[in-house]
Amino acid sequence: MRPKIYLFGDSITEGSFSNGGWGASLAHHFARMADVVLRGYIGYNTRWALKVIHKVFPAAGDAPLAVTVFFGANDAALPDRDSGFQHVPLDEYKHNLLAIVAYFKKQWPSTRIILITPPPVDDNARLLYPFVEKPLGLPDRTNEAACQYAKQCLDVAAECGLPAIHLCEKMQQLPDWKSLLSDGLHLSQKGNKFVFEEVINLLAKEQISLETLPADFPLISEIDPNDPLKSFAN
């Protein structure tokens, strides 16, 4: 009976319930109103996401209020570096995102689909925090590539008439944007807070907020101390 908000994405989604994570913060924010359901897959790109989407979101499921689609950080891994097996070419990324959106639109016509671009990349930090050894001495991801994929994600949102969070651009508007990242790629606590705020602001514009959603069952503030059970009569 509680409506759901799905979070579909890669490691930046899968890790979003860690300490201070944006997903956990959303769940806390909507604690009495909506279930925030984690569907994050570390390392996944849009190509792999499309291989599992039918199983992750089977046709029988109820339509959620919203779903965030947050891929691109792995698609943008450079093809000739040590995370190259995660790379997806830019035009295929766009095509795959369109297919993900089409899947959700067909399945859940009333659900708000929210695209989130990959965050920027701190090239130097990627050398300090590599996933594996870097024999070439070059980063696996670059900000230049991340920004290209982010731009493509925005184009998909515009083509589909969907709201989007241009995380790559918005984060870089802060002078100390690199502090929003923990390893040049994933979100720091500060970055998680940034994403949380962007998501609740966008949800509010889509009429999904503490003001519009009903809370389930009487809040303590609504319970009459002199006759508590009156609140539970219905």
Add this chain to the structure above:
Amino acid sequence: MRPKIYLFGDSITEGSFSNGGWGASLAHHFARMADVVLRGYIGYNTRWALKVIHKVFPAAGDAPLAVTVFFGANDAALPDRDSGFQHVPLDEYKHNLLAIVAYFKKQWPSTRIILITPPPVDDNARLLYPFVEKPLGLPDRTNEAACQYAKQCLDVAAECGLPAIHLCEKMQQLPDWKSLLSDGLHLSQKGNKFVFEEVINLLAKEQISLETLPADFPLISEIDPNDPLKSFAN
């Protein structure tokens, strides 16, 4: 298709997805295996919980892997103090807990029902962090009362043959147990970590762990960098 773990309780449950909360930590722990679903109700006692349980967990719902039942902190509010409207007498508390357990057992015979006792209370801190003014200069809750309710919760677990976490006792085994509380009643970050660890340890004893649950869809560590799509063939 993902199994669920429900968290049913009062504010110590409703707040469990805040920064470093035990619920969010559980969701992070089981990120690819189970959905941790929040059903916490600030201020609720077992009397009020029984008024809503049929709506919170309707008969049509799938059986979860486990449900935590974590009430007592409000039942144990002293009747003649300023949170007295939340008080439930000790024998009714026991009766109500038995009814909650009976409801879950009938609904979901295979689900692990896990009772968690209320935590201890730091009487002095309750005076420093009152919910409302304290004209009497006396705390709304005391450790003596909390321990009585915790004991009753343990008795219910024993009578029903259920696993339980004697949080009240376990926390007080630490010399600095008061640091596990933020306001003499609710959990600090350290207290949240304590509860998280108790819960995953108990779940593991009940065969619910990272070792026993299947992860949905290939983990990045299982994907062959030379032929990633092979992992998605089935």
